[in-house]
Every structure is written in structure tokens, then in C-alpha cells.
Amino acid sequence: MGKKKRKQPNVEELLSRPWCYYCERDFEDLKLLISHQKAKHFKCDRCGRRLNTAGGLSVHMNQVHKESLSLVENALPNRQGLEVEIFGMEGIPEDVVQQHNQRLIQNFYQAQADRYAATGNPPAGQNGNGPVKKIKIETAEEIKKRLAEHRARVKNGGLAANPTPPMGVPDGQSPGQSNSPFPPPGGQYPPGYPAQGVPGFTPPPQYPQGGFNYPPGNLPSRPGGNLPAPTGLPPRPGQPGFPSTVDELVAGASRQGDEIEELIRRAELGIPPPKKPDSATPTAGEAAAGEEKKGKKEKDKNVKMIYDDELSPEERMALMPKYAYVPTAA
Amino acid sequence: MAPSTQFELAQPPNDAISSLVFAPEAPTRLLVSSWDKNVYLYDTHTDAEGGGHGTLLQTFEHRAPVMDVCFGADDNEAFSAGMDWTVRRIDLESGDQTVVSKHAAPVRRVVYSREHSLLITASWDNTLHVLNPSNTSLTALTITLPGKPHAMAASPSKVIIAMTSRLVHIYDLAALGASLASGSGAAPEPWQQRESSLKFLTRAVAAMPSDAGYATSSIEGRVAVEWFDASAESQARKYAFKCHRQTGTAEDGAADVVFPVNALAFHPAFGTFASGGGDATVALWDAAAKRRMKIYQKFPDSVAALAFSSDGKYLAIGVCPGFETGMEDYSGEGRTKVVIRELGETEAKGKGAK
Numbered sequence: 001m002g003k004k005k006r007k008q009p010n011v012e013e014l015l016s017r018p019w020c021y022y023c024e025r026d027f028e029d030l031k032l033l034i035s036h037q038k039a040k041h042f043k044c045d046r047c048g049r050r051l052n053t054a055g056g057l058s059v060h061m062n063q064v065h066k067e068s069l070s071l072v073e074n075a076l077p078n079r080q081g082l083e084v085e086i087f088g089m090e091g092i093p094e095d096v097v098q099q100h101n102q103r104l105i106q107n108f109y110q111a112q113a114d115r116y117a118a119t120g121n122p123p124a125g126q127n128g129n130g131p132v133k134k135i136k137i138e139t140a141e142e143i144k145k146r147l148a149e150h151r152a153r154v155k156n157g158g159l160a161a162n163p164t165p166p167m168g169v170p171d172g173q174s175p176g177q178s179n180s181p182f183p184p185p186g187g188q189y190p191p192g193y194p195a196q197g198v199p200g201f202t203p204p205p206q207y208p209q210g211g212f213n214y215p216p217g218n219l220p221s222r223p224g225g226n227l228p229a230p231t232g233l234p235p236r237p238g239q240p241g242f243p244s245t246v247d248e249l250v251a252g253a254s255r256q257g258d259e260i261e262e263l264i265r266r267a268e269l270g271i272p273p274p275k276k277p278d279s280a281t282p283t284a285g286e287a288a289a290g291e292e293k294k295g296k297k298e299k300d301k302n303v304k305m306i307y308d309d310e311l312s313p314e315e316r317m318a319l320m321p322k323y324a325y326v327p328t329a330a
Numbered sequence: 331m332a333p334s335t336q337f338e339l340a341q342p343p344n345d346a347i348s349s350l351v352f353a354p355e356a357p358t359r360l361l362v363s364s365w366d367k368n369v370y371l372y373d374t375h376t377d378a379e380g381g382g383h384g385t386l387l388q389t390f391e392h393r394a395p396v397m398d399v400c401f402g403a404d405d406n407e408a409f410s411a412g413m414d415w416t417v418r419r420i421d422l423e424s425g426d427q428t429v430v431s432k433h434a435a436p437v438r439r440v441v442y443s444r445e446h447s448l449l450i451t452a453s454w455d456n457t458l459h460v461l462n463p464s465n466t467s468l469t470a471l472t473i474t475l476p477g478k479p480h481a482m483a484a485s486p487s488k489v490i491i492a493m494t495s496r497l498v499h500i501y502d503l504a505a506l507g508a509s510l511a512s513g514s515g516a517a518p519e520p521w522q523q524r525e526s527s528l529k530f531l532t533r534a535v536a537a538m539p540s541d542a543g544y545a546t547s548s549i550e551g552r553v554a555v556e557w558f559d560a561s562a563e564s565q566a567r568k569y570a571f572k573c574h575r576q577t578g579t580a581e582d583g584a585a586d587v588v589f590p591v592n593a594l595a596f597h598p599a600f601g602t603f604a605s606g607g608g609d610a611t612v613a614l615w616d617a618a619a620k621r622r623m624k625i626y627q628k629f630p631d632s633v634a635a636l637a638f639s640s641d642g643k644y645l646a647i648g649v650c651p652g653f654e655t656g657m658e659d660y661s662g663e664g665r666t667k668v669v670i671r672e673l674g675e676t677e678a679k680g681k682g683a684k
Contacts, residue, residue, distance in 0.1 A: 045674060046335055067335065071627045077576070080627075304585040306608050306654050307549045310494070312480050312531060313590070313653035314348070314397065315454070317660055318413060318436055323365055325394040325413040325436065 011108050015101055021084070021092045022075035024100065034088045040074045054082050339372055339384040339668040346662030347648035349398045350635045353405040354444060357639040360646055361408055362668055363396035369410050371422055374644065374670045384670065390420050390427065398439045402449075402463060409449055409463070411437035417451045419463055431459045431470060439482040441489060446503045448510070450489055452479035458491065460506050460517075468510050473517040475499065483544060485537035488521065488558060490544050492532035498524040498546070500558065527554035527570050536594035536603060538617070543568075545603055545617070547591030551575045553605055555617050569620060574607030590652070593636040595645075602680045604645060606633030608652040612645075616680030623680065631665050642678065645671045 018033040019026035022041045027033040038050035042057045046065045051057040058069040071080040085091045092100075116122065138146070307313060317323050343364035353359035358375040369390040376385045394414035401408055408420040409430070417431040417440055431437075433453035440451045442463075451459045456478055461470035477493030484490075484503065491499045502521040509518050526532055530550035537544045543557035554570035576587040589608030596603040602623065606612045610632055614624040632652030638645055647669040650662035 045677070048674070065335075073627070074625070302585050303588050305550060305588045306652065307590045308530075308655050309549075310531070312533075313549075314438065314480075316657070317346075317365065317653055318395075320660060323395050323413065325415070 011105060014104050014108055018089050019100060021086045021096065022072055022079050024076065030088050037086070037088070041072050043073070045073065053085055053087050055085050058082060335674075336669060336671045337383040339374060339386075339670060341370075341386040342667050343368065343370055344663055345395075345666060346650040346660075347634045347666055347668070348396060349400075350637050350646050350648045350668065351400055352637050352639040352644070352646065353401050354640055355405045357641040357643055359405055360637070360639075360668070360670075361399045361401065362648065363399035363410060364666070365395040365662065367392045367395055369396055369399050369408070369420065371408075372668070374646070388422065388425060390422075390425060392418070392427075394436075397437060400440050400442050402442050403444060403447065407463075409440050409442055409451075411440040411451060411453075413437075415453070415455075417449070417459070430463055430466075431461060433457065433459065438479055441482055441484040443484045443486075443489070443503050445486050446507045448503060448507055450482065450484070450506070452482045452491055454478050460510055462507075462510060468513060469515055471506065471510055471515065471517050473501075481532055481535040481546070483535040483537040485539070485544065485558075486541045488537070488541070490535050490537060492526065492535045492546055494531065496526035496528070496532070498526050498532070498535075500524070522558070522560065524556075527556060527568060528552050533590050533592055534594045536596050538596055538601065539598050540601060545594050545596070547594050547605060549590040551588040551591060551607065553591055553594065553615070571620075573605060573613060573622075574609045574611065576609060589632075592632065592634050592652070593648075595636040595638050597638050597678045598640060598642045600642065600679045602678050604636050604638070604678075606636045606647060608632045608654075610649070612636065612647055614678055619680055621680075624677065626671070629669065630667070638678075643673055645673060645678075647671065 014026075017026040017028070018030045020033055020036055020041070022037070025036065027036060034052075038052065042051040042054060043049070044051065044057060044060055044065070046061070046067070049060060051060055054069070054072050061067045061069045069082065072082065084093060309316065318325075339360075343362055343366055345364055345366035348363045348365060350360060350362040353361075358373050360372045360374050362370040362372065364370065369392065371387045371390070372384050373387055374384045390410070392410065392412050392414065393416075394412050396410050396412055398411040399408055402419065406422045408422055410418045410420060412418065413436045415433045415436060416429045417433070417437055418427045419430045420427050430449065431451055433451070433455045434457075435453050435455035437451050437453045440449065442449050447462050447464055449459075449461050449463050452475075453459070456475045458473040458475060458479070459470050460473065462468055475491065475493055475497075476499075477495045477497045479491050479493050481492040482489065487503055489501050489503055489506070491501070493499070499520040500522040501518070505518040505521065509516060526546060526548070528546060528548035528550070530548040530552070532546050533549055534547045535544055541558070543555065543559075545553055545555045547553045551574045552570055552572050554568065556568040557564045559565075574589045574591050576589075587609075591605050591607045593606040594603060596617075601618055602614055602616050604612055604614050610629045612626045612629070612633055613622055614626075615621070616623050629647065629649045631649050633647055634650050634652070635648035636645065648666075649669055650666040651660070653660050
């Protein structure tokens with residue numbers, strides 16, 4: 001550890017990033033966006049001159065090369081028009097802005113949900129954008145029952161490096177607590193707590209083993225003993241976006257504890273989560289696929305082929321009377 | 331007047347374009363074969379009557395639609411592949427046509443290797459004919475193919491034939507030449523037999539001028555790049571990617587529309603290549619860096635054929651309506667165009683592998 005952990009950007013940060021009207025790419029700052037636009041969309045392909053706007057390029061092409069510009073280069077199919085005068089973030093039609101923001105927000109929550117499903121880490125830095133998914137609230141009985149099941153499972157599995165952490169977080173974190181998934185180190189937590197709160201790590205040896213050895217089965221009950229919400233956990237208004245029930249997570253964790261540890265380690269080392277469709281540098285293949293980045297999963301099924309036949313188009317055409325050749329001798 | 335980047339040739343063919351090819355020497359001499367039964371010879375850079383672009387130098391009428399055309403040993407010799415089962419040699423100066431080979435079905439592709447003075451023709455009768463047009467005393471080789479050939483391309487030392495059932499055969503041109511010269515009529519075995527990396531019907535093949543490999547494209551919006559070298563590490567370098575597709579919109583059920591990739595052409599110097607598809611676009615790709623370099627503005631209709639000039643300065647694009655599944659009727663009349671694009675100095679130059 002010790003590495004600075006990469007913070008997931010929150011919605012506000014994402015929404016505040018400047019982005020390009022023509023290709024929907026987003027950038028660190030406005031300067032970068034403007035140089036992107038000049039290089040990608042407003043560059044004269046005749047002489048390489050970079051203009052400031054599409055209108056400027058059009059005038060340039062007209063006066064210098066006696067050509068007319070019909071479309072903006074490298075733009076998305078519906079954004080190639082010259083009617084809108086774009087410079088940086090200026091001039092983007094309101095409805096397009098809305099669309100863009102909506103898409104960002106949607107992607108953000110999707111990514112968050114995916115991340116949560118993969119790592120068990122609750123969303124970082126969330127401050128009350130309203131939950132997108134309902135949180136399952138368990139009664140005390142349910143928790144006990146689950147605990148019993150889990151104990152049995154752990155006994156069978158017999159792995160002391162406990163697979164519980166994903167559960168530990170939702171259970172262990174009460175509403176008023178810090179939004180960070182990793183509680184700050186410090187005295188206010190009982191010694192057992194950090195080991196449980198930092199998911200996926202085996203307890204570091206410096207924690208006293210005597211009084212607080214870690215029979216995995218004890219862990220879930222711990223928050224109940226130490227923290228102010230003894231039984232039926234109160235609703236957590238500040239924590240939106242739990243994708244699946246805690247039960248699923250527990251099951252998932254015991255199945256793929258190692259994978260999760262790996263994911264968490266990656267997250268902590270600052271390796272970005274696998275998907276962020278817009279910013280990944282595409283290979284040739286992905287560059288092409290970039291045109292259809294949304295819906296990557298269902299794409300293979302949901303496809304309409306313009307030509308799908310065993311015979312080639314030429315053979316089809318050759319069958320038409322006007323192209324057909326009838327050998328005279330034969 | 332400053333030269334424009336892109337223009338349409340005056341007097342385009344009357345019906346769909348099947349193929350176009352630049353001359354091996356002169357970078358402005360272009361042959362176009364068409365379904366209107368003609369082969370057209372253009373000079374792309376003379377002004378016809380002052381205003382127009384390019385001059386139609388001559389047309390060569392055939393009995394049936396012309397499926398393919400290529401240049402022969404020099405700028406004045408051409409070979410055409412016809413729907414009428416014949417392969418013809420055309421003397422571009424006198425206009426004389428002579429039948430050099432006859433198949434038992436329409437001839438789909440014809441390639442000429444200047445290095446080996448070999449003419450190879452591929453027909454839907456599932457055969458290849460191999461002959462030396464300058465030495466007609468030799469009996470032409472006939473090679474039976476396991477599938478119907480749809481695309482063929484020659485590199486300096488190999489010829490690649492793509493057939494139905496995803497079959498790809500590669501012949502060594504020197505071996506073909508030797509068999510032809512021996513006069514035994516026995517055809518050599520293919521140098522390599524492969525299965526296409528693409529799952530759908532192959533549409534086009536183009537060979538790298540560097541003789542390292544080739545690219546194929548299919549009806550299902552995909553292009554594969556492969557290498558001749560059969561070693562494991564070379565084969566591991568092969569790749570395929572999707573292209574010439576359109577993302578579906580929510581209204582039409584969000585189905586992505588996949589277009590056939592009708593044409594491929596390698597740049598003579600840079601190791602980059604162009605692909606043209608049914609989506610009416612042409613894209614430039616960097617084969618080494620596996621990156622798309624450029625995608626040109628949409629043309630009015632499907633891109634049927636592509637060719638780079640010998641000096642790599644021009645790209646000829648054959649534009650005509652595409653034939654789609656379920657079409658009962660087809661006509662390229664009035665919508666067929668030949669677009670010549672002048673490439674900027676570095677427009678087709680790749681950045682190199684990363």
C-alpha cells in the first residue's frame with residue numbers, strides 16, 4: 001500500500017470537463033479542447049492550416065483553395081453540419097448539451113454500479129445525488145440467518161483470509177460516517193474494524209491478535225456491538241447506487257475472493273477501471289468500433305447486415321437479365 | 331487555380347463500376363471496368379473542355395459486363411475479365427482486343443504480375459488460368475479451385491485467391507511460372523492454404539507491396555490483416571477489425587447497420603491501406619500501427635472499387651449504388667462516379683508502429 005489511491009471522479013467533475021461538440025470527446029481543460037478542435041475538425045486538409053472554427057475553415061477553403069467545405073472532418077455523423085458555429089464549448093446547442101450531460105450521468109452511474117459489483121467498494125465521494133437503486137434493508141433476523149449461512153460456508157471453505165469484506169462495508173458503515181470506503185486509521189475504531197473495513201486485505205500482523213482474533217464469523221456482528229445502530233440498519237440516504245443485494249455480494253465474494261482482491265489492489269494502485277469508453281486510446285479495431293461504442297455487449301446480436309448472402313453481390317447481379325450473358329455457341 | 335483535393339471525372343461509366351486500376355507508370359492513366367460492358371481509359375489530369383476534370387481517352391466495348399481489368403506489361407496493355415467467360419487483351423493504343431483465355435463461366439478477377447510476366451485469371455467455373463501473354467506458345471495452366479473465387483491480388487512474389495467457404499489459397503508466382511515454362515501442364519500445389527480470418531464471405535483482397543502480407547475484407551463490415559510468413563510469431567501478429575458500420579439509433583430498434591467492405595487498396599509506399607464500403611465511406615488505415623488515420627467524407631453512394639496511383643499521390647474511388655440483400659432490380663445508371671482524390675504529402679503516411 002502506501003500508494004496514492006486514485007480517486008474516482010464524481011459526477012460534478014465529469015460534467016464540468018470541457019468536451020467537443022463534434023466528437024463528444026472530453027478534455028482536461030478548455031485549451032486542450034480548442035487545440036483538439038483545431039487539429040481534428042478545423043484543419044485544412046489541403047495545406048494543413050488550423051483554423052479556429054468551421055466557418056473560418058470554410059472561408060479559408062473558399063478563398064485560398066477555391067473549394068467549398070461541406071462537412072466537418074472527423075465528426076460524428078449527425079454533427080458534421082456547418083450551421084453551428086462552435087469554438088471550444090461555445091455555441092453548442094442547448095439540447096445537445098442536455099443530451100451530453102444525460103449520457104455522462106448515465107455512464108457514470110453505470111460505471112459506478114459495475115465497479116461496485118466488481119469490487120464491493122461503495123461509490124466514493126458521493127454526496128447525496130439521490131439513490132438510483134433501492135437498498136435492501138435487512139431485518140435483524142435476516143442478518144442472523146445470513147450470518148449463520150456464512151459461517152457454515154466459511155467453515156467449509158476454511159479460508160481465514162476472509163472473503164467477507166464486501167459485506168463488511170455496507171454493514172459496517174453507518175449513515176453518518178465518512179464517505180470514504182476506507183475508514184481513516186485512528187483510535188476511534190475498535191482494533192478489529194480496519195481489517196474489516198479495508199476489504200480484501202488479510203489483517204496486518206500489528207493488530208492485537210489476542211482479544212480480537214478474527215474468527216470470520218464474528219465479523220459481521222461486530223458493528224452491531226460497537227456502533228450506534230444495533231439492529232435493523234436504518235436507511236442510508238446518502239449512499240446511492242448499490243447494484244445488488246448484500247447476499248449476492250457475499251456469495252460472490254466467497255466464490256471469487258481472489259479476483260476481488262486483485263481488483264481492489266488495482267484500484268488502489270490507481271489503475272483505472274476497465275471501461276471508460278470515451279477516453280480509451282483505441283486500436284485500429286476499436287477505432288472502428290468507436291463508432292458504435294454504445295451497447296458493446298448486445299451488438300453482436302443486434303446487427304443488420306446490408307448484404308448477407310452466400311452468393312456474392314456480383315453473382316446476384318449477374319443473374320439479372322440485363323447483365324446476364326448467354327453463350328451463343330453453347 | 332489551385333488544384334482541388336477531390337474531383338469527379340468527367341464522362342463516368344453509365345453503369346456500376348466493377349474495378350478500377352492505375353497504370354504502372356503514368357500516375358494519371360486510369361482504367362475503369364463497368365457493368366455497362368465497357369472499359370474506360372482516362373487521363374485523370376487533363377481538362378477536357380477547359381472546365382471538366384480528366385479526359386476520357388477511349389472506351390473499349392465488350393460483349394458483356396466487364397468484371398475486372400488490369401494493366402499488363404506496360405501502360406498500353408490491359409487485360410479484362412468478362413461476364414462472357416473470356417479474358418481479353420486490350421491494346422490501349424490501337425484498341426485491338428484479342429481473347430487470350432476462355433473459361434466455362436464468367437471471369438471474376440484478373441491479375442498480371444509484371445515481375446513474372448504472368449497473367450492469372452479466376453473464374454466462377456472454379457478454375458484459375460495461368461498464362462504468359464507474351465509467350466503464347468506455352469500451354470496455359472488450369473488450376474482447379476475448391477471454391478468459387480471472389481477476390482484475387484498479387485504481391486511481388488505471391489498471388490492470393492479468396493474463395494467461397496472462407497477458403498484462401500496462396501500461390502508462389504515463381505512456382506507457377508516454372509510450371510508454365512516446363513510445359514507439362516501440371517499445376518503446382520498452393521504455397522499455402524488458409525481459412526479466412528473473417529467469418530463471412532470475402533469481398534476483397536489486397537496485397538502489401540512490401541510482400542509481407544495481405545488484407546482481406548468481408549461482407550460483414552470487417553477487415554483482416556495477415557502475414558505470409560507462416561511462423562507462429564508472424565501469425566500471432568495478424569488481426570481483424572470492424573469497420574464500415576453505423577450505430578443504430580433508438581428509433582430503428584438500435585440495430586447496428588453493417589455494410590460490406592467492397593474494396594481494399596494498399597498504398598504503394600507507406601504500408602497503409604484504404605478500405606471502401608457500402609456505407610459510402612473510404613477510410614485510411616495504418617496497417618503497422620493498427621490505427622485508422624482518416625475517414626473521408628461520405629460519398630453519394632456505395633464505394634465499389636479503390637486504387638492508388640503508382641506514385642501514391644492519387645486515390646481513385648469508384649462510387650455507385652451498392653447491391654443489397656433482397657434487391658430485385660439494380661441500376662447504377664446516372665449514379666456512377668469516379669472520384670479522384672489528391673492526397674496531401676503525408677495524408678496516407680502512417681506514424682509507424684508504436
